[in-house]
Amino acid sequence: MINSTIFMHPATWFLMGAFFLPVFKRMGLMKVVLVAVPLIAFFQIQWLPESFGQVSYLGFDLVFGRVDPLTRVFLHVFTLMALIGCIYGLHVKETGQHIAAFLYVAGSLGVTLCGDYLTLFIFWELMAVASTFLIWYRKKKRSVQAGYRYLLVHVAGGLILLAGIFLRYKNVHDLSFVRIAVEGATVADYLIMIGFMLNAAVPPIHAWLPDAYPEASVTGAVFMCAFTTKTAVYVLARAFPGFEALAILGAVMTLYGVGYAVVENDARRILAYHIVSQVGYMVCGVGIGTAMSVNGACAHAYAHIIYKALLFMGAGAVLEMTGKSKLNELGGLYKRMPWAMIFTVIGGISISGFPLTSGFISKSMIIAAAGESHRTVLMLMMTLASVGTFLSVGIKLPYFIWFGKDSGVPAKEAPWNMNLGMAIAAFLCFFMGVYPEYLYKMLPFPVSYHPYTAYHLSETLQLMGFTGLGFYIMVKKLTPAPKMNLDLDWFYRKGAGVFMWIASRPVDAVNNWANQVYRTVGFKMTLAFARALSWFDWEGIDWVIDGSARGVVKGGDKLRTFMTGKIQHYIGGAVAITFIVLILVLLV
Amino acid sequence: MKRILEYLNKHSQVLKRLFFAFLLVTVAYDFFVKRHGTHFFGDLIMGFWSVFGILGCLGMIVVCKGLSHVWLEKEEDYYDK
Numbered sequence: 001m002i003n004s005t006i007f008m009h010p011a012t013w014f015l016m017g018a019f020f021l022p023v024f025k026r027m028g029l030m031k032v033v034l035v036a037v038p039l040i041a042f043f044q045i046q047w048l049p050e051s052f053g054q055v056s057y058l059g060f061d062l063v064f065g066r067v068d069p070l071t072r073v074f075l076h077v078f079t080l081m082a083l084i085g086c087i088y089g090l091h092v093k094e095t096g097q098h099i100a101a102f103l104y105v106a107g108s109l110g111v112t113l114c115g116d117y118l119t120l121f122i123f124w125e126l127m128a129v130a131s132t133f134l135i136w137y138r139k140k141k142r143s144v145q146a147g148y149r150y151l152l153v154h155v156a157g158g159l160i161l162l163a164g165i166f167l168r169y170k171n172v173h174d175l176s177f178v179r180i181a182v183e184g185a186t187v188a189d190y191l192i193m194i195g196f197m198l199n200a201a202v203p204p205i206h207a208w209l210p211d212a213y214p215e216a217s218v219t220g221a222v223f224m225c226a227f228t229t230k231t232a233v234y235v236l237a238r239a240f241p242g243f244e245a246l247a248i249l250g251a252v253m254t255l256y257g258v259g260y261a262v263v264e265n266d267a268r269r270i271l272a273y274h275i276v277s278q279v280g281y282m283v284c285g286v287g288i289g290t291a292m293s294v295n296g297a298c299a300h301a302y303a304h305i306i307y308k309a310l311l312f313m314g315a316g317a318v319l320e321m322t323g324k325s326k327l328n329e330l331g332g333l334y335k336r337m338p339w340a341m342i343f344t345v346i347g348g349i350s351i352s353g354f355p356l357t358s359g360f361i362s363k364s365m366i367i368a369a370a371g372e373s374h375r376t377v378l379m380l381m382m383t384l385a386s387v388g389t390f391l392s393v394g395i396k397l398p399y400f401i402w403f404g405k406d407s408g409v410p411a412k413e414a415p416w417n418m419n420l421g422m423a424i425a426a427f428l429c430f431f432m433g434v435y436p437e438y439l440y441k442m443l444p445f446p447v448s449y450h451p452y453t454a455y456h457l458s459e460t461l462q463l464m465g466f467t468g469l470g471f472y473i474m475v476k477k478l479t480p481a482p483k484m485n486l487d488l489d490w491f492y493r494k495g496a497g498v499f500m501w502i503a504s505r506p507v508d509a510v511n512n513w514a515n516q517v518y519r520t521v522g523f524k525m526t527l528a529f530a531r532a533l534s535w536f537d538w539e540g541i542d543w544v545i546d547g548s549a550r551g552v553v554k555g556g557d558k559l560r561t562f563m564t565g566k567i568q569h570y571i572g573g574a575v576a577i578t579f580i581v582l583i584l585v586l587l588v
Numbered sequence: 589m590k591r592i593l594e595y596l597n598k599h600s601q602v603l604k605r606l607f608f609a610f611l612l613v614t615v616a617y618d619f620f621v622k623r624h625g626t627h628f629f630g631d632l633i634m635g636f637w638s639v640f641g642i643l644g645c646l647g648m649i650v651v652c653k654g655l656s657h658v659w660l661e662k663e664e665d666y667y668d669k
Contacts, residue, residue: 263653263660338593339589387644391648454621462618466639470641470649478649484666493667494667
């Protein structure tokens with residue numbers, strides 16, 4: 001059965017593509033495969049049956065394919081994003097980077113399609129490992145270090161998830177990956193949720209994201225910004241809609257991320273922090289848990305993947321062409337890279353939710369859902385975060401890269417494939433903004449929301465206009481400086497330093513000292529002790545037994561076999577002797 | 589493309605005036621707009637989102653930049669030391 005359905009799974013194409021990519025490269029077909037595989041997957045997912053690929057393994061029912069409206073919208077955007085990302089990365093010659101990207105996408109599709117926790121866990125870990133290589137392929141010392149930290153954090157998160165899965169199996173004897181009710185959620189369910197939240201970069205377990213993404217390779221970051229966090233949003237929307245913790249943490253996330261985006265200097269770190277903020281809207285939407293808010297979370301995930309990838313592609317193009325990504329080293333690039341400038345500005349206004357762009361029709365859905373559920377505080381927090389979004393990514397980022405003071409950095413237009421990738425994403429940003437039905441009819445619940453009302457337009461234009469005024473007043477305060485800001489990764493980065501210091505200084509010193517002592521004193525003592533034992537063997541026992549020659553030899557032999565040097569033998573011997581003594585005492 | 593941008597750059601004063609005119613229009617528009625689906629008191633106040641926008645923006649800059657300056661900001665090689 002599995003043979004006939006294995007090619008139904010879109011991840012299969014990516015896995016096979018990854019496996020045979022070196023062969024295709026030899027044949028000169030690598031670029032063809034890089035476009036063909038996501039294209040096949042993109043069309044194939046439209047025809048998936050409701051359920052496929054059920055396998056019984058070791059008494060577990062594994063489900064590789066479970067398709068419902070929630071799955072479809074995420075599959076749609078994941079395969080579309082894979083296509084855009086592959087076009088953007090066509091010029092990359094290293095096969096390894098493409099293989100890592102393909103495996104990463106395969107992991108993400110596998111998680112989206114799976115119907116049980118074991119399958120989920122396997123694909124979950126595939127994602128973590130494959131994406132680590134996307135960081136390492138930057139091949140800088142910093143990215144190697146960041147990659148190790150990223151991997152360690154995700155392995156820890158995976159273990160928490162696995163612990164939750166085991167405990168859940170112990171509790172309910174069922175591994176199917178379905179919605180968990182708020183009432184009666186146990187520790188097991190919360191462990192699973194923490195595992196998911198780590199990938200969604202929910203504070204305080206978010207610091208891996210702004211730590212790792214800015215260090216990833218140019219194309220790697222484009223893939224990473226789309227898949228890890230949004231797969232996490234999908235699994236949260238699948239299992240935990242309506243959990244209050246998600247609603248509150250999501251709203252906190254929106255402000256936390258945007259706050260750092262306002263002060264950071266590195267373009268890709270600003271965008272990475274801004275992922276935290278944007279995913280916050282989705283997490284909050286899932287947490288509110290109404291049909292409208294979950295719809296909004298899905299719509300925002302779709303729109304966000306496209307425009308955030310667009311922004312990462314723009315910042316990546318600048319990094320690729322100039323070797324710089326820090327705002328204080330850039331400026332005035334509009335003369336030299338006008339196309340990249342236009343695309344990035346489109347990404348910036350889309351993420352800020354300008355009318356006629358995708359942000360306007362997706363983000364507002366979550367905010368309106370919060371309002372309709374009478375969650376005024378959450379609503380205002382998210383609105384404030386969208387002010388910060390426009391400030392940091394809508395104005396500050398484009399201003400200091402493309403306009404502002406001309407840095408004189410030499411640059412050329414990016415290669416055609418990079419511009420094509422950006423153009424497709426930019427087109428989609430407008431397409432969804434002008435034609436929201438395209439997105440709305442994919443959503444898991446029927447949509448009654450209309451974004452283009454007069455009042456919503458008025459609200460958005462006022463917010464954006466006066467945020468612009470705020471920037472205009474404070475532009476001098478926002479001039480970027482070559483600094484970095486501490487975040488919660490301090491605890492494990494400096495903590496690891498403390499651990500290493502203890503390991504290298506005191507522990508190592510004690511270890512060396514003990515070695516010295518052993519070499520000078522211990523060795524001699526051991527020899528002396530051995531001599532003493534052998535003396536006891538002969539002289540002591542001879543004296544104790546005080547018997548015939550036969551008895552001496554026999555007893556000595558017996559004891560010698562005891563002296564095997566193995567602790568369990570000594571303990572066993574001691575127990576046996578105690579036993580004999582006890583019997584003697586009792587009998588006599 | 590480049591020429592358009594350089595033209596705009598030269599006439600930044602015009603842009604600035606247009607921007608302020610746009611702000612006035614947005615606030616004026618809010619007085620005439622039909623309100624439905626109101627969620628809380630702010631939705632009923634004319635120009636509420638203008639005030640929210642400017643105060644939110646300035647407040648965010650002051651708070652974030654302030655926190656950064658007094659506490660979080662470090663040299664770029666902070667973790668390499």
